[in-house]
Amino acid sequence: MKKRLAITLTVLTLVLFATTLGFAQGRVPKKVGWVGNYMMHEWYQTVQKGMKARAAQLGIQLEVADANLDMARQVSMAEDLIAKGVDVLIISPVQQEGAEAIVKKAQAEGIPLVIEASPVKGMTTIVAICDYDCGFKGGVETGKYVKAKLGGKARILAVDLPALRPCILRVDGFYDGIRTVIPDAVMVHRIDGQGLKDKALQVATDALTKDSNINVIYGCNDDSALGALQAYKSAGLDTKKVVVCGTGSEGVAFIKAMQEGGPYKVEAAMFPEAVGYECINMAVKLFNNEKVPEHWVTPTFALTSENWNKYYSLSGDVRTINWDAVNKIPREPKCAKY
C-alpha cells in the first residue's frame, strides 16, 4: 500500500514538474505582435501600457505597430509581424471588413489571432468592452445622482459620435440606463462632437443656445463630456445645477475634473489598461490551444467622484490602476447589445 502510494505521489510530482517545466519552456509565447488602430490616441496608449505590463510579467516580447487609421497599412504590418515570426498576433481593426484579410492570413499561417475592440468575420475571439452596458451603468449612476441632488428631473445633452457604432451604443445605453431611475428623462440634444473636445465645445455651444434647459451632460468619450461642460460654463450657466458623465477613462482628464469637485460626478469607466492586460492573457490561451469564448468581456464600471480613487491613484500626470479592485469588478457574460 505504502509502495503504491509512493509510486502515485512520484508520478504526480513528475507530471506536475513536467507541466511546470513545459509552461516555463514553451507554454507562454515568446513573441506577441500587436497592430494597433491609432496609437496616437490616448486610449490606445493606455491599452498599450496594460499590454506591456502583462507581457513583461510573463516574459513575453511584445512588438507594437501602428496602422494609423490606414487599413491597407494594418494588413501590411500584420503580414510583416507574421513574417517576423510572432507566435500570436493581436489586432485592433481599422475596419471590420478590411481586417478579414488578416484573419484569413493568420489562419493560413497557423498563427493564433486575438481581435481587440471590433468583431471581424471569421475570428476566433475578441477582447472588448460592452459599449452599451458601459453607457447603461453610467446612466444608472447619473440617474441616482439626479434623483438625489437635482430634483429628480433629467434633461440630457448627449455628445455622440454617430460615425462609430460603439459610441452610438454608449449613448443608447446611457439613455436607457438613466430611464431605469428617472423614467421621464428627456434627451434634449443628441449632437455630434466627433469625439474631439474642440468640436464638442463648438456644437454644444450652439445646442445650448437653442435650449439651455438641461441638467445632465453625457459624453461618449471624456473629451466629448469635457468639451460640452466647457460650453456649459462658457454660456454662464450654473454648474451646481448640472451633472456630467463621461465615458472611457482613457487618461487623467476625468480624474482631474472629479477632483475639482465640480459637476463631473460620474465616469463610465472602460479601464483600457485592463483591455491590454486581457489581450495578452487571451494570446496565451490561444497559444495553448485552450477553448476560449468568442467574446471575452473586459470590465466596465460607473466610477463616481467618491469611489474613483479605489480604482486609480494619481501622481502628477501619471495614473496607476489598482488591479485588485478592477479585477474584482463583475463582468457581463455577454453584451446586451452589439
Added chain:
Amino acid sequence: MAVNTAGGGKLGMGSRIILFNEVILVSVLLFICVLISVGSPKFFSSTNVLNVLRDSSMDVIAAIGMTMLLITGEVDLSIGSLVAFVGVITMDVINKTHSVALGVLAGLGLGLLTGFINGVVRTKLKVNSLIGTIAMMMVLRGGVYIYRVAAVQNYHSLDAFFQIGNGYVGFLPIPILIMAVLYVAFLFLVTRTVVGRRLYASGGNATAARISGINVDRLKIATFMTASLLAAVAGVILVSRMNSGQPNSGQGFEISVVAGVILGGTGLGGGEGTLIGTLIGVFILKVINNGIILLGWNQDLQIVIAGAVLIVAVYLDNKRKAARARIITT
C-alpha cells in the same frame, strides 16, 4: 446705369451686381440668416449672435493671414496642426512657469518659427507652398504627439488665462474684441499701406514686382510668419476656451479657414482678394453650422451645405471675373 462691354453691348442688371462680390456675399449671408430665423426664432437672439461671433473669431483671425497669403499666391495648410501644438505648448508652459504671459509668448513664438520655416521652404528651397505646408502639417501633428500624447490639463487656475477665451469686456466676449482689433489693424495694413499694395503686386505678377524693386521673397516670408502668428493667436484663444491643451484639436481647421477665404472671393491664383470678403465668407460658413444645429438638422449637412455654397461662390466669382475682363478689354 448700364456698363459697356467689349462687344459694344451693355451688361444686364445681374451682371452688374455680380461685379460687386461683397454685395453678393452680404446678400447670401442675409438670405441664410433670414431662412434660419424663420425655423428658429432664437437665431437672432443676442446670446446666439454673440456665440456665432465668438465661435467665428478664431477662424476670422486665422483667415486674415490666409487671405494675405493667398493674395501673394501662396497658401498655408499647416495652421490646424499649428493650433493644436500652440495650445499644448501654451498650457504646458503656463503649468510650468505659472505665467500666462510666458505661456502665450511660447505659443506665439512657435507660430512665428513655423511661419518662418514655411516661408524659407517656399522662397529658398522653392517648394510649392501647397506641398511644403502639407509637410509642415504632418511635422506639427506628429511633433505634438511626440511632445505629448495626452491632453495637457490646466494645473494653474489663473484667471487671466480663463479670460482670454471666456471673458467679457462689458457685454462683448474677449475673443470678439481680439478679432475686431486685429481685423481693423490688418484691414488698414492691406488696404491703406504700401505693404498691402506690395502683397497684391507680388501675387499678381511676381516678376514685375521684383523688377519694380519689391523683395518678393522677404515679403512672402513675412506673410507666412504673419499668417502663422495669427493662427497661433487663434490657438491661444482655443486653448483658453477648452481649458486644456489638446493634441488632437484643430483637425480640419485649415480647410474651414481656406473655404471661408475662397468663399469671400479671394482666388487661388494670387493678386486678388479682400479682407471684407473674407469676413463675410467665414461668417456664412459659421452661420450655416450654427443654423443646422438650431434647426435640429443632421449635422453632416454642415459639410455638405458648406461644400455646395463654396461651389456656387466660386462659380459666381468666375462669372464676376469674366464680366470684369470684358469691361477691361473695352
